[in-house]
Amino acid sequence: MILDEKYNKFRAKVRDFADQEVLARAFEIDSKDEFPWDLVKKMSELGLLALYVPEKYGGAGLDVLTYAIAVEEVGRVCGSTGIFLAAHSSLGVFPVYVAGNEEQKQQYLIPMARGEKIGSFGLTEPNAGSDAAGTQTTAKLDGDHYIVNGAKRFITSGSIADIIVFTATKDPTLGYSGISAFIIEKGTSGFSPGNEEDKLGLRGSITSELIFEDCRIPKRNLLGKEGEGFRVFMETLDGGRISIGALALGIAQGALDVSARFVKDVTMTGKPLHKNQWIQSRIADMATEIEAARLLIYQAAQLKDNEQPYSREAAMAKYYASRIGMQACRTAIDIHGMLGLTKQYPVERFMRDEKLMEIGEGTSEVQKIVIARQVLGK
Amino acid sequence: MNFDLTNDQKMLQDQVRKFALAELAPVAAEIDKSGDFPWKNLKKMAELGLLGIIVPEEYGGAGFDFVSLAIAVEEISRVCASTGVIVAVNNTLASYPIMTFGNEEQKKKYLPLLASGEKIGAFGITEPNAGSDVAGIESTARLEGDHYILNGCKRFITNGGEAGIFVVFAYTNKDLKHKGISAFIVERDWPGFSLGKHEDLMGIRATANCELIFEDVKVPKENLLGNECDGFKICMNTLDASRIDIGAQAVGIAQGALDETVKYSKERKAFSQPICEFQMVQNMFAEMASKIQAARMLVYYAAFLKDKGIKRVSKEAAMAKYYASDITVEVTRMAVQIHGGYGYTKDYPVERMYRDAKILELYEGTSEVQKLVIARDLTK
Numbered sequence: 001m002i003l004d005e006k007y008n009k010f011r012a013k014v015r016d017f018a019d020q021e022v023l024a025r026a027f028e029i030d031s032k033d034e035f036p037w038d039l040v041k042k043m044s045e046l047g048l049l050a051l052y053v054p055e056k057y058g059g060a061g062l063d064v065l066t067y068a069i070a071v072e073e074v075g076r077v078c079g080s081t082g083i084f085l086a087a088h089s090s091l092g093v094f095p096v097y098v099a100g101n102e103e104q105k106q107q108y109l110i111p112m113a114r115g116e117k118i119g120s121f122g123l124t125e126p127n128a129g130s131d132a133a134g135t136q137t138t139a140k141l142d143g144d145h146y147i148v149n150g151a152k153r154f155i156t157s158g159s160i161a162d163i164i165v166f167t168a169t170k171d172p173t174l175g176y177s178g179i180s181a182f183i184i185e186k187g188t189s190g191f192s193p194g195n196e197e198d199k200l201g202l203r204g205s206i207t208s209e210l211i212f213e214d215c216r217i218p219k220r221n222l223l224g225k226e227g228e229g230f231r232v233f234m235e236t237l238d239g240g241r242i243s244i245g246a247l248a249l250g251i252a253q254g255a256l257d258v259s260a261r262f263v264k265d266v267t268m269t270g271k272p273l274h275k276n277q278w279i280q281s282r283i284a285d286m287a288t289e290i291e292a293a294r295l296l297i298y299q300a301a302q303l304k305d306n307e308q309p310y311s312r313e314a315a316m317a318k319y320y321a322s323r324i325g326m327q328a329c330r331t332a333i334d335i336h337g338m339l340g341l342t343k344q345y346p347v348e349r350f351m352r353d354e355k356l357m358e359i360g361e362g363t364s365e366v367q368k369i370v371i372a373r374q375v376l377g378k
Numbered sequence: 379m380n381f382d383l384t385n386d387q388k389m390l391q392d393q394v395r396k397f398a399l400a401e402l403a404p405v406a407a408e409i410d411k412s413g414d415f416p417w418k419n420l421k422k423m424a425e426l427g428l429l430g431i432i433v434p435e436e437y438g439g440a441g442f443d444f445v446s447l448a449i450a451v452e453e454i455s456r457v458c459a460s461t462g463v464i465v466a467v468n469n470t471l472a473s474y475p476i477m478t479f480g481n482e483e484q485k486k487k488y489l490p491l492l493a494s495g496e497k498i499g500a501f502g503i504t505e506p507n508a509g510s511d512v513a514g515i516e517s518t519a520r521l522e523g524d525h526y527i528l529n530g531c532k533r534f535i536t537n538g539g540e541a542g543i544f545v546v547f548a549y550t551n552k553d554l555k556h557k558g559i560s561a562f563i564v565e566r567d568w569p570g571f572s573l574g575k576h577e578d579l580m581g582i583r584a585t586a587n588c589e590l591i592f593e594d595v596k597v598p599k600e601n602l603l604g605n606e607c608d609g610f611k612i613c614m615n616t617l618d619a620s621r622i623d624i625g626a627q628a629v630g631i632a633q634g635a636l637d638e639t640v641k642y643s644k645e646r647k648a649f650s651q652p653i654c655e656f657q658m659v660q661n662m663f664a665e666m667a668s669k670i671q672a673a674r675m676l677v678y679y680a681a682f683l684k685d686k687g688i689k690r691v692s693k694e695a696a697m698a699k700y701y702a703s704d705i706t707v708e709v710t711r712m713a714v715q716i717h718g719g720y721g722y723t724k725d726y727p728v729e730r731m732y733r734d735a736k737i738l739e740l741y742e743g744t745s746e747v748q749k750l751v752i753a754r755d756l757t758k
């Protein structure tokens with residue numbers, strides 16, 4: 001696929017940042033479970049945190065394809081930093097951009113776009129994951145305020161986010177039509193972060209519970225119209241899928257690059273590894289699948305940029321990239337042999353990080369249902 | 379063709395299963411986190427005779443067969459893959475070569491120690507520069523009077539950090555290429571032996587995976603295992619046997635992951651129904667269960683042939699190990715998947731099983747080596 005030169009230039013810029021600044025930190029971020037505050041600051045200075053948001057709202061005024069490339073390049077060296085970027089941009093920034101009124105955009109979108117505040121998305125609950133419409137967190141109108149009660153779980157950046165967009169229902173029995181979206185700020189009385197998860201991978205990314213106990217938020221914090229929350233979050237997730245697909249792709253590319261270097265450097269029985277047929281076979285499969293994933297992601301991004309329907313393509317992109325990404329990481333460990341299981345090489349971390357890509361922002365099973373429904377027109 | 383387990387095998391399976399659930403499962407997460415070698419587990423298993431399942435009774439073992447070993451290793455590995463491989467290595471990589479190639483004095487001296495768990499055993503073949511390429515090892519042992527002087531370094535040795543008895547491979551004659559390798563029984567407390575790096579691995583974290591360093595270690599002549607230059611043959615024969623129980627370890631990990639996931643899927647609801655009722659989940663379960671059973675049958679078949687006294691089970695053992703490890707990586711991935719976000723956290727055991735599974739495709743001969751063994755057997 002021939003991309004416009006501006007995308008290649010942009011990619012080179014982000015790759016440079018990733019290789020110079022992120023790569024050296026990646027091991028520590030994972031092994032010490034360290035949230036990369038320093039890298040968040042640097043990404044903000046580079047204007048990476050809201051690439052597709054217009055400049056008047058603090059963004060870079062570029063497009064979704066540019067954003068996908070950024071996530072891919074960061075993810076290539078550090079999954080934790082990559083998922084922070086994807087969650088902040090797609091899940092924190094986007095809902096306010098797409099559904100916020102002017103006042104909300106001024107108050108919330110601009111600081112998030114500029115990187116002055118961290119954004120997060122409180123959708124998932126302990127008993128409502130794939131079944132997102134099964135929201136049990138309630139928001140009851142009381143004069144000028146909503147009173148919110150409930151809990152969210154598995155929220156990326158939950159406990160450190162300054163601005164959180166979350167969903168709550170006026171009545172759980174109403175299903176999706178009862179759900180609204182709201183904005184809340186950290187430190188609001190009645191709102192607190194809960195436990196932080198101890199995870200398989202992406203250990204530098206903070207994943208936490210959010211707890212609402214008779215939390216009063218002003219009416220003006222309603223995002224979009226009452227009862228439209230479901231639509232807001234579905235649209236958010238559609239876009240989010242492109243970024244998670246890009247992250248899955250980035251990790252897979254990282255696995256390929258590290259493996260390629262290894263097979264060129266190492267010999268066995270006097271023969272460089274890359275001359276072995278089984279190595280060549282694996283590298284070929286990895287590279288081809290990665291290329292196919294890339295094309296699916298870029299296609300979804302371009303459709304979105306052209307304001308055309310993209311749900312199906314975004315679902316395909318995420319489903320496929322995460323699937324082949326898993327295989328790429330597994331193969332990368334095989335290529336490194338036992339060394340691949342040690343902390344000497346990043347490939348075991350890639351395998352741990354990549355697994356979440358099949359789960360978060362809609363499991364692969366959910367993606368398949370979306371795709372099938374789209375394909376069948378049902 | 380009789381697929382039934384014998385009464386003894388059924389009793390063993392039942393006994394080990396109960397023991398594993400009661401004693402091993404509750405500490406599996408803890409030892410994974412700390413990386414501490416599970417001596418408490420091993421002492422309890424020694425009492426049950428599990429550390430020397432295949433060691434003949436006259437040397438203090440339980441005198442069981444390879445099918446029994448496979449059953450026991452599977453049951454242990456269902457709840458704790460680290461403990462499973464420690465038991466497997468103690469039986470087939472340490473005890474088995476001594477049982478098979480040792481002389482009477484060696485058997486009397488070392489087998490009771492291994493079977494009782496007084497000492498744990500390990501197998502020193504892999505080196506920093508020689509993994510799949512066994513003939514590429516660089517360790518040497520030169521005869522000087524009554525001793526062999528052993529020099530070299532081994533890496534990625536399961537049980538290495540805690541073992542008291544090592545079966546070590548080194549060149550006694552470099553001119554003969556791989557035929558110049560000899561095998562020795564080496565004890566931990568001999569001068570010149572030290573431990574190197576303790577590996578920080580993605581999975582099976584409680585197995586004391588360590589480097590072994592030998593600097594002019596004086597190995598008594600009596601500790602030569604078999605004859606000089608028998609080393610390669612001993613190594614290959616031993617690996618053929620041990621691949622059976624690594625296959626069993628894989629089956630165990632996969633079965634454990636499936637059991638946990640089935641349990642979870644009945645409790646977890648989405649869209650007002652237990653997720654086990656969704657077709658996509660049912661599809662995955664069917665695949666997982668069928669692959670595990672196929673792997674189990676391959677393992678049992680290789681074990682059965684070994685017990686029958688078939689001299690070379692290389693192809694069957696390679697098939698068992700290759701296939702079982704391959705499906706286990708896939709099954710544990712699906713197990714995490716079905717658990718959703720919860721499966722990605724340490725609140726549930728499946729993420730540990732996912733991390734544990736990967737090494738099965740690599741140690742004791744990578745899947746590529748297994749495939750080579752199979753292909754060569756087919757095309758000989």
